[in-house]
Amino acid sequence: MRGRDVIPGCTQTGSKAPKQWVQEVAPTHLEKGKGCRVWDVDGNEYVDYPMALGPVILGHNYPAVREAVARQLQDGTMFSMPHPLQVEVAELIVDSVPCAEMVRFGKNGNDATTLAAKLARAHTDRNVIATQGYHGWPDIWTAATEMDRGVPDAVGRMTESFEYDNIESLETIFEDNPGEVAAVVTTPMNLQKPTDDFLERVRELAREEGALLVFDEVLTGFRYALGGAQEYFDVEPDIACFAKGMANGFPISAIAGREDVMRLLERDDVYFSETYAGEAMSLAAAKACIETIREEDVVDHLWRQGETLIEGYNDIAAEFGLSDYTTCEGFGPRSSIQFYDTDGEMNRLAKSLFMQECLQRGILFSGSQLPSYSHDDETVEHTLAVYREAMAELADAIDAGDIESRLNGPPAGTTLRQRTGEHD
Ligand SMILES: Cc1ncc(COP(=O)(O)O)c(C=O)c1O
Incomplete structure (x- = not known):
């Protein structure tokens, strides 16, 4: 990665660093966004859930904001x-x-x-x-x-x-x-x-x-x-x-x-x-x-879509008998999917495998879910379908005891926020 030669850590923000993702599976740079979707430098499309770690509350390139900024730019x-x-x-x-x-x-x-x-x-x-x-x-x-x-x-x-x-x-x-x-x-x-x-x-x-x-x-x-x-x-x-x-x-x-x-x-x-x-x-x-x-109905929308994701995720975890290993915590506007090992510690390998399976299916999964006004019903439903497939793979790997060997790159690391106990 060229960026590593000129930028320490190859990032300006801790949580966006390449090491926070399953390396060699996750994209390292994103260059375009529209609504709830983003595209990496190779043209791969993802549904975005971290949404730039929270700021993009309406959706990428949201028309009312873009137009206001474009008007100001002229002046x-x-x-x-x-x-x-x-x-x-x-x-x-x-x-x-x-x-x-x-x-x-x-x-x-x-x-x-x-x-x-x-x-x-x-x-x-x-x-x-x-x-x-x-x-x-x-x-x-x-x-x-x-x-x-x-x-x-x-x-x-x-x-x-x-x-x-x-x-x-x-x-x-x-x-x-x-x-x-x-x-x-x-x-x-x-x-x-x-x-x-x-x-x-x-x-x-x-x-x-x-x-x-x-x-x-x-x-x-x-x-x-x-x-x-x-x-x-x-x-x-x-x-x-x-x-x-x-x-x-x-x-x-x-x-x-x-x-x-x-x-x-x-x-x-x-x-x-x-x-x-x-x-x-x-x-x-x-x-x-x-x-x-x-x-507009922005705040209610964030609550609604977010709660659907939380309930949907926790139901899927229960369906696969994994409620002790993984839960979605938080509230509609901001939730976080956690993975635990048997002694209750954070399980980076399980998170990394789930992340890998989501990324390969077009969901930009970091654990954080910060829905925007642009996350529509169809996208949320599609996300839950992907979560079900990723959960099946995780359940299988837990049974087989081979999570690490299923990873196609180094596992995701942890952020300061996670290490200080905030887990996301
Ligand atoms: C609750 C909270 N406070 C402060 C900050 C720091 O904000 P910034 O990174 O824009 O300086 C953050 C960023 O993640 C945050 O979530």
């Missing part, structure tokens, strides 16, 4: 003063998202999550960030993971991890760091729903302790509901971060929240500035995308 993309679209998109977010009183834009999810931590520190004059979930590559987040090489120890001492749906693990951080926690930064939902009013209790605890509550809605925003998981669960954070799903794949993110906190950015000593934030093409894409989600 230019970057200017020496803000473009008026920034106000329109900010207003759309304020109208759609419960916690949003003011909005700033960035380019990546981690711009928003890292800025949220900085604003919380500035607002509270405290340093410690209590965190759960994946929030991006910056030091503040990777300090709490096994990928902390290159991160100064001092940064690590300011980041404390807790577990989703485990309020005691968050209480311990407050007990160990009295008066020091600036923010609780959490994904509102992973592959499990919260139990025992977890989100309400996190909300309450943060308020009692004088810390800000930040919801990282990079993945849940505009997907579980127009107003994100905070609308779905009716729990309002102080600050929320958005990116995937807001512009159908164009590079834009947003941090939105309480006016008093957001206005800290007007101070001379609180700095956030990016040359490309507020670039007009992505703002045009965001406007068209959010308006489409607001005006």
Whole structure:
């Protein structure tokens, strides 16, 4: 692969690396997409389920977004003063998202999550960030993971991890760091729903302790509901971060929240500035995308198609007696197919064989299912038919005890998100 000579890891995004797929079976580069389908450089067609890891919520090359971007392209993309679209998109977010009183834009999810931590520190004059979930590559987040090489120890001492749906693990951080926690930064939902009013209790605890509550809605925003998981669960954070799903794949993110906190950015000593934030093409894409989600049946569609895939998959696993080995977890807008070995650990070989069988039948299977508005009934039905064939092969291989020898290339690896317990 030529790319390996000039690009470390041959990717810009961990989960898109060739090593995350069954090598020599999976394509390495995709060059075209339309609706729920993509084409590799050899012209092979696939039904896409990772959908670029979530951003492409309406479908590839979705007409309303393409046309809005094409119109903007005629008029230019970057200017020496803000473009008026920034106000329109900010207003759309304020109208759609419960916690949003003011909005700033960035380019990546981690711009928003890292800025949220900085604003919380500035607002509270405290340093410690209590965190759960994946929030991006910056030091503040990777300090709490096994990928902390290159991160100064001092940064690590300011980041404390807790577990989703485990309020005691968050209480311990407050007990160990009295008066020091600036923010609780959490994904509102992973592959499990919260139990025992977890989100309400996190909300309450943060308020009692004088810390800000930040919801990282990079993945849940505009997907579980127009107003994100905070609308779905009716729990309002102080600050929320958005990116995937807001512009159908164009590079834009947003941090939105309480006016008093957001206005800290007007101070001379609180700095956030990016040359490309507020670039007009992505703002045009965001406007068209959010308006489409607001005006059409997008969110219900994602729930419906996703739930059909989850139920269909789990029925097929049961049919082959493999429910202990593999399950589809999560909820309609985002689910993940997991493979386990007999002691409950992730089974990369079983996943790789299933992936191989799906790829050979034209399904771009990574385990993640992030359906878009373009995944129609016929495609979902076809996908389940392919899943049944792949499951038959897996069942046969488990019986024969020869999964590895059926693989036509090295097995798929794992991502940081999976290694930190999020399994997808
Ligand atoms: C929940 C969540 N937060 C933050 C990020 C980081 O976003 P980005 O990769 O755009 O910086 C991601 C990306 O996968 C994410 O899923």
